[in-house]
Amino acid sequence: MSRRERRWRGPLHDQQRPSRGLLVALVLACLTVMSLDSLGSSPVDPARRAVGEIFGPAEVASAAALRPFTAVPRWFRSKDSMQQDLLDLQAENSDLRSQVATQDYDRNRLEEYDGLTAAAQSLGYSLVPARVVGLGPSQSFSRTVTIDAGSDAGTHPDLTVVNNDGLVGRVLRVTRTTATVLLIVDADSVVGGRVGRSMEVGFLHGRGVLGNDGRLDLELVDDTAVPSKHDTVVTWGSEAGGPYVAGVPVGKVTTVYSSLRETAQRAVIDPFVDFGALDLVGVVVPTGTTSDRAVIEADGGLR
Amino acid sequence: MNALRALVAAAAVGVALVLQVTFFPHLAWDGIVPNVCLLVVVGAALVRGPEFAAVLGFAAGLALDLAPPADHLAGRWALALVVVGYVAGRVRRDAQPTAGTVVATVAASSFVGSSVFALSGLVLGDPIGIPELLEVVLVGALWDVLLTPLVLPPVMALFRHFEPDRSLA
Numbered sequence: 001m002s003r004r005e006r007r008w009r010g011p012l013h014d015q016q017r018p019s020r021g022l023l024v025a026l027v028l029a030c031l032t033v034m035s036l037d038s039l040g041s042s043p044v045d046p047a048r049r050a051v052g053e054i055f056g057p058a059e060v061a062s063a064a065a066l067r068p069f070t071a072v073p074r075w076f077r078s079k080d081s082m083q084q085d086l087l088d089l090q091a092e093n094s095d096l097r098s099q100v101a102t103q104d105y106d107r108n109r110l111e112e113y114d115g116l117t118a119a120a121q122s123l124g125y126s127l128v129p130a131r132v133v134g135l136g137p138s139q140s141f142s143r144t145v146t147i148d149a150g151s152d153a154g155t156h157p158d159l160t161v162v163n164n165d166g167l168v169g170r171v172l173r174v175t176r177t178t179a180t181v182l183l184i185v186d187a188d189s190v191v192g193g194r195v196g197r198s199m200e201v202g203f204l205h206g207r208g209v210l211g212n213d214g215r216l217d218l219e220l221v222d223d224t225a226v227p228s229k230h231d232t233v234v235t236w237g238s239e240a241g242g243p244y245v246a247g248v249p250v251g252k253v254t255t256v257y258s259s260l261r262e263t264a265q266r267a268v269i270d271p272f273v274d275f276g277a278l279d280l281v282g283v284v285v286p287t288g289t290t291s292d293r294a295v296i297e298a299d300g301g302l303r
Numbered sequence: 304m305n306a307l308r309a310l311v312a313a314a315a316v317g318v319a320l321v322l323q324v325t326f327f328p329h330l331a332w333d334g335i336v337p338n339v340c341l342l343v344v345v346g347a348a349l350v351r352g353p354e355f356a357a358v359l360g361f362a363a364g365l366a367l368d369l370a371p372p373a374d375h376l377a378g379r380w381a382l383a384l385v386v387v388g389y390v391a392g393r394v395r396r397d398a399q400p401t402a403g404t405v406v407a408t409v410a411a412s413s414f415v416g417s418s419v420f421a422l423s424g425l426v427l428g429d430p431i432g433i434p435e436l437l438e439v440v441l442v443g444a445l446w447d448v449l450l451t452p453l454v455l456p457p458v459m460a461l462f463r464h465f466e467p468d469r470s471l472a
Contacts, residue, residue, distance in 0.1 A: 022354055026361045026385045028348060033378030034423075044369070044377045051369035055320065062325040072327045107387070126336055134324035136372035138334035139417050139443050140380070141431055146324070146371040172374060180371050187430045208430065209336040276334070 105196035346458030353392025360388030
């Protein structure tokens with residue numbers, strides 16, 4: 001009986017007095033970190049990098065270890081040979097689709113280049129292949145992924161990331177072995193876009209939603225230009241190719257609407273990339289970048 | 304022994320974080336994954352009380368804020384998990400918590416944690432829609448409750464095994 005009483009008294013005694021001071025100190029520490037991180041050149045960034053150097057390799061290793069298991073559902077859906085055929089056909093299909101999608105844009109560009117006699121030998125870009133190893137949770141309300149190509153592979157912040165369907169996003173920060181990529185569907189993401197058919201330029205804003213509802217809003221600079229349905233939007237590209245290189249297919253116009261109060265036309269874009277099922281991506285780097293892996297050149301060869 | 308306890312707690316949080324980022328997105332519903340780090344903090348709270356859990360919540364939250372795919376303002380998950388650790392620690396009873404208590408604590412903690420994070424975003428001016436916010440909070444809580452039978456027993460056994468006053472009992 002006395003043992004029972006002691007058991008009841010001891011922990012209850014602690015429990016009734018949890019330290020308020022500790023709670024206040026921890027909450028203040030959180031607020032301090034938040035205010036430090038909101039400064040222009042954040043003092044938290046070195047800490048982010050250091051934590052990334054520890055968790056990055058762990059995420060890469062874990063994703064590699066889990067890959068056979070995460071591939072199991074796909075393996076069940078089709079038999080071995082069919083699976084290979086299916087992958088080949090899907091690759092061919094998305095290749096053809098992107099050719100069709102950029103046809104208008106390509107034709108316009110061709111006309112522009114027609115007067116020029118000198119043709120560039122190469123585009124000046126190569127692709128570093130990488131796999132998506134980690135996805136940020138929806139609970140964090142930002143759409144970011146980790147890829148397994150870091151500064152050792154030749155990546156650095158503000159590089160374009162694509163896959164075989166179109167534009168994926170841009171590199172935000174890198175560690176030695178991993179890079180964090182901001183997807184274009186993130187609510188903070190803004191991409192310069194160009195309507196392939198009319199060459200009109202505008203800005204693509206993400207909505208912060210993944211999956212089938214993952215859409216982008218296109219706001220054209222010229223308010224007299226009305227994009228039509230099924231027009232393809234490609235990247236506009238900025239000076240020196242950063243953060244986004246020009247001419248990467250982004251998506252298709254699904255609906256157009258204009259309001260009297262706003263000066264610009266708005267269109268809703270359905271992205272070509274399925275952001276719910278990202279796996280193999282490529283980081284666009286300048287030709288001649290030294291990398292720890294084989295780099296895909298503009299002509300399709302490996303180096 | 305103290306260093307070992309801290310190391311075990313850190314390892315539990317690390318494993319939870321890596322699983323949450325690499326494995327659970329394959330099962331995610333609309334990008335919403337179970338918050339395994341939060342489950343570890345709740346497990347610690349039920350076994351070790353509010354103070355330890357609040358400190359562990361701060362560490363786990365900072366890891367969530369800083370580890371690679373994260374791109375929000377650092378300190379927001381830390382704040383959310385400090386609150387979760389403290390609140391979950393207050394329901395601690397001396398007797399072994401029943402399954403019902405554990406599930407209810409997890410559901411409430413998940414709701415509180417996701418809400419604190421989302422509300423801090425609203426205060427800071429993040430463009431978050433209220434329907435999306437509700438969806439994320441409710442589906443997240445459902446996920447955490449579904450995962451409770453798999454995660455909480457081993458986590459609580461781990462923290463009980465490394466409890467400081469165990470040798471006195």
